[in-house]
Amino acid sequence: MQRSDKVTVEAAGDVLAGRSGRRGLARLLPFLGPAFVASVAYVDPGNFATNIQAGAKFGFLLLWVVLASNLMAMLVQVLAAKLGIATGRNLAELCREQFPRPLVWIMWVLMEVVAMATDLAEFVGAAVGFYLLFGLALFPAGLLTGAVTFLILALERRGFRPLEVVITAFVGIIAVCYLIVLGLERPALSVVLGGLLRPRFAGPESVLLATGILGATVMPHVVFLHSSLTQHRIVARTAHQARRLFRFEVADVVIAMGIAGLVNAAMLIMAATTFFAHGLTNVGTLEEAHRTLIPLLGGLSSTVFAISLLASGLSSSVVGTMSGQVIMQGFLHRRIPVWVRRLVTMLPALVVLALGLDPTRSLVISQVVLSFGLPFALIPLVLFTRRRDLMGPLTNHVITTAAAVLVTALIVALNLFLIYQVFAGG
Secondary structure: OOHHHHHHHHHHHHHHOOOOOOOHHHHHHHHOOHHHHHHHHHHOHHHHHHHHHHHHHHOOOOHHHHHHHHHHHHHHHHHHHHHHHHHOOOHHHHHHHHOOHHHHHHHHHHHHHHHHHHHHHHHHHHHHHHHHHHOOOHHHHHHHHHHHHHHHHHHHHHOHHHHHHHHHHHHHHHHHHHHHHHHHHOOOHHHHHHHHHOOOOOOHHHHHHHHHHHHHHOOHHHHHHHHHHHHOOOOOOOHHHHHHHHHHHHHHHHHHHHHHHHHHHHHHHHHHHHOHHHOOOOOOOHHHHHHHHHHHHOHHHHHHHHHHHHHHHHHHHHHHHHHHHHHHHHHHOOOOOHHHHHHHHHHHHHHHHHHOOOHHHHHHHHHHHHHHHHHHHHHHHHHHHOOHHHHHHHOOOHHHHHHHHHHHHHHHHHHHHHHHHHHHOO
């Protein structure tokens, strides 16, 4: 174990055993990290595209969908973290143990496709960030993205803590960028609260965009990753310690996903107060949004937008590669070097960039691919976390299971609707 990890694990052990004199945030700090890594998937370039389209077309109308999606995502990630703590195994490993072998193979293939499609979109998003910020052509920007993500992934050799710190720093950069943009816009609080607290739609297209927001918020690959991040990070020695550890991980999820939710809301508010308010309802691409911000809010806003997109693309690309590793290791009990996986998964993205395909369209297609994978992550998660023989003292309360079943059914139904709309052209 690396020194930084050892310090974190010892501090967490002291808190769980009641030996620590820490108070407040210092007491919580050793437990923060896994949810921040998972939260990157909730502020990835796919969210940029969906939220900007929703805000530009419908103003504040769908802001409540961002809030509702975030609450659902919190529940899903809490269950994923709990599964890792209680069983010491991740979701992919449990699927391999508990399900028939043919189903395991189908799930592995599907989740690999999901992980690679996600990785492709996030890689393209980072390349667009380099293009917007420095004017680099997309193909060399893609090569630079690959080099930077290689460097970040190399931190895994130094243990879990340095990587968690770097990913958390990226989340912080994205959050600060949107605070700056909101400071430039100064939206009226009453209008924002009206959008947050008044659920409504305005026709079939608003329902489709709401489904897209939900699809971009709850992502299957990080459900697998989060259960892996907590499975051996801190080990509870007793049932009492397991319950205390779980409570700290709930705090981790609430803080990290809360920040991700605020960033998503800020994206939509930005589009509503700039594009929608000025009648620019057809702003649909990242490049268009960046270009349109300059005359409306000044050069600072477009620069900050590009920085946040770059931070989002780089961090989510790293997390996508990590998720792919967990999925392969769990389903097949095979592991390949992370740099080999990074190299293989960046090739489709480089092809997309070299061919000059529309980056925003690539992001939208990735959301559809994710929709196919969601049931295969959420249903096993609910099935496993309700079983006392697997979860012991952390077995779901019956109310938790009922809420998880309801959320899973809603997410799966809405994603099936999204797939139907895309392929039927409705």
